[in-house]
Amino acid sequence: MGQQILNAIFIGSIYALFAVGYTLVFGVLDILNLAHSAVFMLGAAVTYTLVVNHGQSFWLACVLAIVAAAFMGLVIEYICLRPLRRRRAPPIAALISTIGLALIIVAAIEQGRPGTLFAWLWVDGANPVTMPPGTFPNPTWHVAGLTLEGSKLAVVPVSIALMLVLGYVMRFTQVGRGLRAVAENPRAARLMGIDVDRLISLTLVISSALGGLAGILFGVALGGISPYIGRDSVEVRGLAVIVLGGMGSIPGAVLGGYLLGFIEVLAVVLLGSNVRAGVAFAALFLMLVLRPQGLFGAQLRERI
């Protein structure tokens, strides 16, 4: 059971970090950014490529991958969101444009083979790959029957620290106040002299950087990096997390992430592995029907 709790905390941290970026964009823009899972995948893929194919050091690769993910945030804003905002398109249009971008990113990676257009980005096609051992320090301890693995343990403080920083920025800084104003009422914020477009770009940069980082941590700790890790592993679960926590609430997304991690692990232990995924989604369905404001919606009413 102890080991299972560790498993839950690890994957919960990944879910939380991924979902915080999701919920941030939703909180400010009322838009579900479905390219977020592709950015998650890109973070892991770029790190791998830089280390293995371009011979960069692991730490530099991580930094560059986060920069690449943040840049994708700008791409999302300038290509998928801003033109639609200008045309006052319904939010559902943004759903489609971000799906389109996700399609492009995944297709570019899965077609990356030696000698193709995207070979600089990826050479393994649809194959999953794993960081070669020794790329990064990964001490493993066996304590009291538990396995403690460095790369998994590191995920927890990194995630929590980043989420605390984000919470601080949102609450106590000029930028945070501006973002909350935009979330509340974009038109009023503009009239107050806030540069709404700049703040929205910033939101997407932060969100995507966090998504990319979640991907890097996921790929490093678990291996099996493929073009499909975002779509298969976190896209739908990320949605579940932000709903569990209450849409648009950052603390809610954090708690929701850990909650989903625990629900999934407990379902395996108590109800049997074959129904685990079904149980998690049935819980999501019931939760929405019974408590649409999210588990923490009432206490954490203020968004982002």
Add this chain to the structure above:
Amino acid sequence: MRRLHLVSWLAAALVVAACGSAGGGGTGSTNSYSGKTIKLGAILSITGAGGVYGPQSRDGMMLAVDQINKAGGVNGAQISLTVSDDASLQTQSAQVAQTMIQADQDLALLGPTLSNSAVAVHPLAESLKTPILAVSTTGINIVPDCKFPNTTPCSYVFRDSLGEETAIPDNIQSYAADAHPTTAVLLVAQDDKFSSDGGLIVQNTVGKYGINLLKTIKFNKAEADLSPYVTQAVQLHPDVIFITSLGGIPANIMTEARKQGWQGQFLGGNGFNTATVSKNAGANGLGARSASAWYLGNTFPSNADFVTAFKAAYNHDPDQFAAQGYAGIKIIADAAKRANLTFSDVAGDRDKLRAAMETVNIQTPLGPFQFTSTHDVKQTVWIIKMDGQGGFTLVHQIAAS
């Protein structure tokens, strides 16, 4: 739909000229196809869940086509192979198959890569009376009962890949004889046909060898983290963990189980038999055993030549799927050579080819190759284990029974 045409008309013209002077190699003028083209279509999963296997099959097939065409073709006819990606989706697989059979008028088809696409496409080819050769599918109800639960045997469906119904029991038997394990846990991906078939076969086999299956743990391929399942398996302290799953998942499970300190034996199915899995598992996969249709280190000429040519063409080692794809083209080419094709009546030619395929008897990288009376493969099974460095070493060989 991604298409790759592999026919060099310049080379074809040269070859035709060469054949003209060489006189067709003595097979007699009645069977000369010179100047003709044999059109084949392959439906492979280049992207999606089967994207680990499809590109290997494609490379093997391309190599065989290239070799045959450069050596004068099939009685002088050039082979033109079109490879289409089905994105690992059965509906797309079936659409591609229909286009190849009816619009492109291909003589025969190869594929599809995954079992769930195969069970959709094979009956379609059967009803359109077009020979189709499976080159990687190992699931249940592929041949001869492609229309299961209907009992009429399918006569146009062939398979050159080793079925799990042979491979998994052979693997278990050989390991049981070597190490006498008593307990096992099965980890099976429950959401695809290939893995579920494998899981079912393991469940039905272990009892025969005195192995007590402590627990069957089912999971879904689209899980973020498989650790909870692995923890559950490891805590039962089994002698053996069976893994039946696709893609990179077996490697993830092995890595996680070793990290959690488990020291037992991994046994698996066809999902192990690709360099991707061995490479991703690395040292954690050392010793993991599976039954393969092919072994890299076999020194008989038909394999040694294949391995040399493949390395020269692609700069890396072939794997089982490349060997099966390569063998598939050679099998069809051999049948076409003997089928006395007309090149004017496609339906008639397809029937002739089908009949000729039943009597194929050639040397391939898989060993001496023949079909059984039910169109399945009859070949030696190679028990291999991962070497911890991305490759495999041979443990046993089991002759065809």
Add this chain to the structure above:
Amino acid sequence: MDFLIQLFTDPVAFWNSHTLLISQIGINSILASSMFVVLYSGQLSLAAPGFMAIGAYTAVLMDLYWHTPLALNIATGTAFAGVVGVAVGLPVLRLRGVFLAIATIGFIEALSLGVILNLPITGEGLGLKNPNADPLGGINIVLVSLAAVVFLLWRLTKGRLGYAWTAIRQDELAAQSQGIDVARYKLIAFVVSALLAGFAGGAESHLNFFVDPNEYGVPRTVQVLTFAVLGGSGNVLGPVVGALFLTTLPYVFQQAGDYIGVVSGVILIAVIIFRPQGIVGRGGFAFVRPRWWPRAQVRAPSTR
């Protein structure tokens, strides 16, 4: 290019050798129409693949066990999907926008991962062989029923029901205050959508020798949503155009080869940015709106 050349030079041969593709376009159009109905009433429901699965499994199982005629099998599957539609619709329809979307995702995932993969009669992960399928002969059934569906929806949207749906989509509160029974009309839309999806599932299973449990998940729902939104959710022809456009895209752009995924993504983004209301907007196909034409209604369903 071969594809278009054959279409125009030899339409009969084209028709005969592409029956599966054309049937699939028909099925996709019916699915997109099912999505259209809920969007038209202002609900973002993503439950279609769940109802498809019910229609498909019911029809195939009846054929396998009772050898009943095809029409009865599909009708029963459709009716069963409708019944489940009522059962699911009643609790979830008070949810709005993204909340409804995520609750319905919970429903389809719980159904496919929790129920179908664990129910022995469905063959679990082994799938279900359907030896009596007729992939090449089903085209007439599909096209005739598509025409019937489009006509039916056209009549519905022009009648009392359609005006009630429009009123609810534009402003639920205002509709309520006008005495429109919002809950009832929303449920009707949800159930009509479930019936259409159930029918599409049943008909599709007749075109395929294998029922694959993986076909009824989130990727499918994203695909159907894309058909409906890109085609335009204001006009009954929108979903059909969307399905036709996106299903044939890979064939029309064959020369894109391996990069078809990238090309599709670019086209998707371009179309939605230049036509946020979809290819067939409220004003029909008109790309430039004449002065006298009613203003295109872009404020389609909101995601909140």
